[in-house]
Amino acid sequence: MQSSKLIWVIILLCGCLSSCFKEEPLNAECDIESVWVHTDNPDDFFFNRTDTIINVPYSKSEITFYVKRNSDITHMAPMFKITEGATIEPANGSLQDFSRGPVTYKVTSQDKQWNRVYNVAFQERSRTVTDTLKFDFDNYELDKEYGKFYVWYDKNEDGKTTYLWATGNPGFRYAYSTMKDPDRYPTTPIAEGIDGASVKLETRSTGAFGVINNKRIAAGNLFYGFFDTKYVLTETMKSTNFGHPFDKTPIKFEGYYRYKSGDKYQDKNGNEIPGKKDQGSIYSVMYRNHDNAGNEVMLHGDDVLTNPHIVAVARMVDVTGTEDWTKFELDFKYFDNIDETLLNNYGYNLAIVFSSSYEGDHFEGAVGSTLLIDKVRLICKKTE
Incomplete structure (x- = not known):
């Protein structure tokens, strides 16, 4: 009798499980x-x-x-x-x-x-022929996946289109998924450049989404690399992947900028810090893209200026208010010699980073802080 009851329990349980499995979307x-x-x-x-x-x-x-x-x-x-x-x-x-x-x-x-x-x-990965790379940011379009924000592209020396610049715009889309105006995103093009268009980076509020996820601001940024939305809500620092393989030795990093700080600086919890002024970020980094064991190395928001594989940095320390277009000229400071064999085999990555809030990666800064960037030049060591 007990055995008979047990069999019916098993049959009923299996039927229930089967029903549950069938209902799973x-x-x-x-x-x-x-x-x-x-x-x-x-x-x-x-x-x-x-x-x-x-x-x-x-x-x-x-x-x-x-x-x-x-x-x-x-x-x-x-x-x-x-x-x-x-x-x-x-x-x-x-x-x-x-x-x-x-x-x-x-x-x-x-x-x-x-x-x-x-x-x-x-x-085919083409060799960099010129000793001076020019980035004027005149080429941009709406992203092909969503059509909601701007992306920038260049033409390489073979005439092919390359999408080597990235922004945090894809992450901002999570905060305002229904927004249809691409000019309200943190990184946008504007016509008022030195010669043609320039890039506008503005720190924006992320609204209710930011309060819920404790990510209250989104700094405008533009960087040489790619953005991975997979980590936006979890390991946010991993979203920014800085750098692309490079086969030249950079010696100088220069361009033009304008900067205006927002009115109220806030910490990551949304508390205003009276008297503190926001600043922008402008820097470039050269680093080995593999470790000694042959594992790939990519810099992220948490180690872009501290990773032990960095060999050179050109960084503007104070990016503060200036109403007029102002030129920046930065020399690369080297911490290690360049291995020419490694260089010729694309064993180094180059990263270029601009941001409207220097602590924006920690979600601290002032809403409204604005950095304009134009006519960027990367001057490299001349080769025979």
């Missing part, structure tokens, strides 16, 4: 989390073994593998890690000819209601 996410390429001879294609895998930021839909010149990219088979239950087309691991240009991949969610399109490319 299907996954609505459709993202590429990472992509990698396997080759028998990776050193023939890539400068570093870690270049064979890319962890894809949530906000990024353009994925580029950088390869050595004259690499055969006609038969490459990328493998993708995608969100659970999603599908990808063309098929995961299928052979593709990337010599014809980027290949478009479509990821469809498990519930079949959503999809995202990614462009995957293999591109």
Whole structure:
């Protein structure tokens, strides 16, 4: 009798569990989390073994593998890690000819209601020919994923478009997801530059979202690197990834700026600190992008000026109020000698950082603090 009752309990329990499982909603996410390429001879294609895998930021839909010149990219088979239950087309691991240009991949969610399109490319990493890199910030557009905020791009020496500049605008979108005016974001273009457009960085309030998440301000920022929204609400400092591979030795960092501090400086808890004035940030950093064990190194908000792999820094100490366009000229201070072999194999990253609040990464500063930037130049050591 006891055995019979036990069997019925098990049957009822299994039925309940089955019902619960059936009611669980299907996954609505459709993202590429990472992509990698396997080759028998990776050193023939890539400068570093870690270049064979890319962890894809949530906000990024353009994925580029950088390869050595004259690499055969006609038969490459990328493998993708995608969100659970999603599908990808063309098929995961299928052979593709990337010599014809980027290949478009479509990821469809498990519930079949959503999809995202990614462009995957293999591109030869071109050498930096000029000794002076010029950034005038005249090229910008609305982001392709959401169409809500501005992004900046350049043309490299081969005439190709490169998206090497990033901002915290994708993170600000979490605070005001329904905002339709891109000019109300922290980083925007303005026409009143020295010659053409310039960039306006303004510290903004994050409203109710900021109070709930204890992130009350969003400093306007612009940096050479990329922004990963995956960490916005958890490890915020990890959202900012500073630097791109670089093959020159920088000696001077210069440009023009204007700065105005906001009226009320507040700490991370929203308390006003009477008498304290906000300041901006302007600096550039050169660092080794791999450690001695061959592991990739990337600087983030918590170590961009302190990481032990930094070899040189050019930093403006006091970015304070100036109504007129003012030139800054900064020499790079070196802490270690440049390894020419490493340099030629893109073993260093260069980061450039601008922010309207120097403590903005800790969510401290003054709403309304504004930094304008234009005609930035990176002057490098001349090569024969």
